[in-house]
Amino acid sequence: MGDVAARLEEGIRQVSLPDELKAAAIAHARVWLEDARFAEYRPALVKAVERGDFKLLADSFYRMLPFGTGGRRGAMGVGPNRMNPYTVTTSVQGHCEFLKKRFPGAQLTVVVAADVRRFLDVKGLYDRESLGSLYGLSSRDLSVMAACVYAANGVVVYMADPNEETFVSTPELSFLIYHLKAHGGLNMSASHNPPDDNGAKFYNAAGGQEVPPYDEELVTIASGVDQARTMPFAEACKAGLVRFLTPGLRSNYIRLNLGLSQTGSRSARVAFSPLSGTGLTTAYPVLKEAGFPLFLTESQAQFDGSFVNVPFRIPNPEVHSAMDAVIATAIANQCDVAMATDPDADRLGVAVPGRDGAWRCLTGNQIGLLVAYHLLSSKQKAGTLKPSSYVVKTEVTTGLLTRMAESFGARSIGHLLVGFKYIGDVLDSVARTGRWRAFTASEPDFVMAMEESHGYLATPLIRDKDAANGALLIAELASVCKDRGMLLAEALMGLYKQFGYFGTALKSVVMEGAAGLASIRKLQDSLRADPPTEIGGLKVHAFHDRQDAAGVFGPIVSQTDAASRDVLVFELQGNVRLTLRPSGTEPKNKSYAEMAAQPLGASASDQALAEQVKEVNQKLAGLLNRWEIEMMRRVGVTYPDYATALSDSISLDRKLLFVNELESVVHGLCAASGTSPKSLADQLAPVLARVGPVKHVRAGVEAASARWEPGARERLLVALAMLEAQKG
Secondary structure (H helix, E strand, O other): HHHHHHHHHHHHHHOOHHHHHHHHHHHHHHHHHHOOHHHHHHHHHHHEEEEEEEHHHHHOOOOOOOOOOOOOEEEEOOOOOOOHHHHHHHHHHHHHHHHHOOOOOOOOOOEEOOOOOOOOOOOOOOOOHHHHHHOOOEEEHHHHHHHHHHOOOOOOOOOOOOOOOOOOHHHHHHHHHHOOOOOOEEOOOOOOOOOOOEEEEEEEOOOOOOOOHHHHHHHHHHOOOOOOOOOOHHHHHHHOOEEEEEEHHHHHHHHHHHOOOOOOOOOEEEEEEEEOOOHHHHHHHHHHOOOOOOOOEEEHOOOEOOOOOHHHHHOOOOHHHHHHHHHHHHHHHOOEEEEEEOOOOOEEEEEEEEEEEOOOOOOOHHHHHHHHHHHHHHHHHHHHOOOOOOOEEOOOOOOOOHHHHHHOEEEEEEOOOOOOOHHHHHHHHHHOOOOOEEEOOEEEEEEEEEOOEEEEEEEOOOOOOOOHHHHHHHHHHHHHHHOOOOOOHHHHHHHHHHHHHEEEEEEEOOHHHHHHHHHHHHHHHHHOOOOOOEEEEEEEEEEEEEOOOOOOOOOOOOOOHHOOOOOEHHHHHHHHOEEEEEEOOOEEEEEEEEEEEOOOOOOOHHHHHHHHHHHHHHHHHHHHHHHHHHHHHOOOOOOOOOHHHHHOEEHHHHHHHHHHHHHHHHHHHHHOOOHHHHHHHHHHHHHOOOOOHHHHHHHHHHHHHHHHHHHHHHHHHHHHHHHOOOOO
């Protein structure tokens, strides 16, 4: 191994990283080369050295994958900065030690869930043969390994039988923990991330995730574990330490959701897709048993952790392409609404038709507003809405929810940090103490909660977002609208006329790897030290650093609290609010913009509303594009205007590849007048594929070509159209 170690060290030293990170990567990689505990990973590590994949090795070994406030999540692979049996089992061992400290002397119980993921190295980063048993490893496999660790520590595990073709979703896990009075839980899932990712997310006894300062204790304990106890799975089952969830027990979750029904109308025809995930066991049976005419997208109706039948393998209903198949199902069956859930069934996507027959996807805020309106109006009509009733949202979620709730005479908690765990904490606090901070309430007072990232909840008996809740209520509202001769889209426009249009927009910049993490940190530091006085031509009236101890959240109580509060808020002229934060689960920073317009009144024309919506949305889009350029300037990146038109799903590295290397190549190809459109399309395909799918690249490429001579631009547009027709 001496020669391999020497080549590894030499190669990593050539990677563009700070010296201390390169040194850490070399040290960790040497341990994995030499320590017997990592023998199964050694062939892949050696093969990567032989192939010269030193950038991959540096990123895989420069640190231990951080144990965040919810657990660990990241790409599967070899090394301490990857998800694999080692990082999973040591995380579980840390959770065991945390639970023993939290509940001394108790017979501990946990619920373990898993989604449908299966590691197939879709990105092709590794030599397949060298991966050994890591190739094909599923969330279910990892959940069995986790159960073996819990059992070895004397913890009783409730889980689905791994020999049966069923899975437990995130919201069902939350419900089961609370229902069984377990001490905690684990979900093996990377939610809506790409298929090569996985995660271990830990839950507390309330069915939610720990919030500061308690989460830091879990982080500290788990981060100090480097070896896990374990025992054979069959032995754990025989000893009664692993117990399988029964259909009768699991049916309680379905009944709870069905009990949220507000009306008996079931006239809406509903198209549904689980995007190959666990929504098939949650939202789908809820909609079916509720009695809606239901049409399943068959191509995405099988449990498939590779997500091969989801466009670009991005199983996220926030991404419009993920909704394409279910919209096609809706059109084919003359449906009134189309819905999809992400792999762990906590997020809900919704698409609706207009009078012109065109379908469009609703934003997370729009879906939540419709759910809230259906609940508030139904409860008001039934006489069950009280002055003590309340809704909950995070601070980056639309302020229109608060305005709407107050118009119904209900209250609102709207100043929460980003993350549904803070909503779960409100519900837990109210259940235990009858209050949350100075806010007093009882469990029946809860109406609903939402976050802009397609998360909704309508029951205090679940402490995480639940797509089945939202799906049932959206289908009901669609039925109510249909019975009145309305479309769901028209109901949404009615809300904007009555309460005012709140335009919202999101800009994400993906910055991968250790260098990306450093850039995200550099950006936050720069903006804190020197906040701008104007953004996109709008004056900054106020700047709020949520880590400020004198601010609304008070003193920082833990390092995890500081991380959660790494949020910067800018209040701009014209009723505009811009919020920036690093994502807690993905390598990106996220900027949320909202602009509040005045209500036009219920009698306003559709044309007047359309003009207001268009004006607000254009202002927000322009603001975020100029903000993206400013953010990149702060991290030392020269960024042309056209780069802002490339899809947010494309990483910064690939955007810069196009800007610095590929634009001139694309221009050269298109400037060749003698090339046929078909030949040009064939030549462009592999060049553009280095940046991303044509659907995600097109707008940026078109924007870049605006500076070209007319002939080259025209040839580009023809070639792009041909590539898109071929599904790019």
